[in-house]
Amino acid sequence: MNKPKLWEDELQYRRTILRVLLVVIILFCSLASTTQFKAGNLLYGLLEVSLVGMAIGMLVIHQKTPNLTRWSAVLLFFCFNTILIGIFNQTTRSFLFNWLCFIPVLSYLLMGLRTGFIFSVVYLVAGMGLLIWRLYLPAPDVTRNALINLGSCAASIWAMSHVFEAKRASMVGRLQKLAETDSLTGLHNRLHLDSIFQQLTKGQRGQPTLIGMLLLDLDKFKTINDSYGHDAGDQVLMTVSTLMTDICRGGDWAFRFGGEEFCLLIPGVSSEMAIQIAERLRESIAATLVNVGEHQLRVTASIGVANWPMDGAGLSQLYKVADQRLYTAKNSGRNRVMGSDYIRSN
Structure with missing residues (x-):
């Protein structure tokens, strides 16, 4: 990072x-x-x-x-x-x-x-x-x-x-x-992730708090770009970023890492709560139609969920675990949330 x-x-x-x-x-x-x-x-x-x-x-x-x-x-x-x-x-x-x-x-x-x-x-x-x-x-x-x-x-x-x-x-x-800041979506970018993570691990008044990391990747996004053009892809990315912002609470942080990969850092949540938030986000994305000219596009997302400090002491370890679970969700059929011992699709 x-x-x-x-x-x-x-x-x-x-x-x-x-x-x-x-x-x-x-x-x-x-x-x-x-x-x-x-x-x-x-x-x-x-x-x-x-x-x-x-x-x-x-x-x-x-x-x-x-x-x-x-x-x-x-x-x-x-x-x-x-x-x-x-x-x-x-x-x-x-x-x-x-x-x-x-x-x-x-x-x-x-x-x-x-x-x-x-x-x-x-x-x-x-x-x-x-x-x-x-x-x-x-x-x-x-x-x-x-x-x-x-x-x-x-x-x-x-x-x-x-x-x-x-x-x-x-x-x-x-x-x-x-x-x-990511110029397209207005979300924080990857460069800001480390400093925010360090702030969150300190918690309030120096007391550490649990942190959930949601690593999200849009399914078959390249197909949208190839079939409808990059403007359509940009519209999809902006719509997804809006849905992420809507689901964020006051102290949550949303990031776009580039391409179709996004991340949420959610302080003060257990593993179960992080998975519930990931499910709500996945369902919200799957239920949203993106208007692009005369077309209405439906997009889905796969999400890997990891939790600090259970899944890693540092950001690199936490990201690696979330990325592995995202990869598992992709290989299991996409449009899925994958946690430590949890996998679910629509």
Whole structure:
């Protein structure tokens, strides 16, 4: 079974950005902390040393942690607060305020649209607020023009970061939809099977649940294509997919594997219940006439039923058992359901 890669690539994209940021933090803060200690800024030097330690720790775990967004939020929380403390304690000659412009870029890249927006709002407003406060000190070290320029620059970068991330997230969403969906029937495709199966085996709150797999193949489908054309075959496939969708409950998953082969993953059912659902589906398909031009076509299906974990510990074993039972149903005369010790025809 092939495993879909697109959503894994999305996660890897953020891991790569985080890794680059961690290396930059280690190099920059190591140098900056030395400078701070020499200048007598003990507090800020210790903060930067702490950031180096945190970055080294995260560099070790970032490739394997499942909580990447949470760790990214923790890192940015400490980074951004370090910037705010610097703006509050040090003069503007340190130019720490320049780092405010990086806040929206890093927030959106590492945490996505919603959380990135929240971080950008909180820390840009806080940073600009501190600079405005410095403007009204008895001996201000910042000017109005400087604040206007900085605010305009930060707002522009924020707007561009937001638009970029919104467009990128929308594009990734569309690509994910294309990657996991059969274009003809609208059902999930084979590439999505493994990830869905892994989710279902975990069950709710980490508790495993029984899973029924129905592997369905339309009988003599090639004859329909040869006799009536591929448009007629497509109409049959779309009709069968509709019947499968109609029989699905809220948590069930329907797939088209290509050609005339379909699959249903049904969580929370016993072997007997899975066979009953397969029977209802087989009967529904056999009773449905497909209108193709002047013709009314009747199609039947053979179904192999397997159950997790009784028939296999993993997806490959489960699929193999269901496929063998489907093959048995075909060889037994077609239009049949085959389970572990059950075979029935119309």
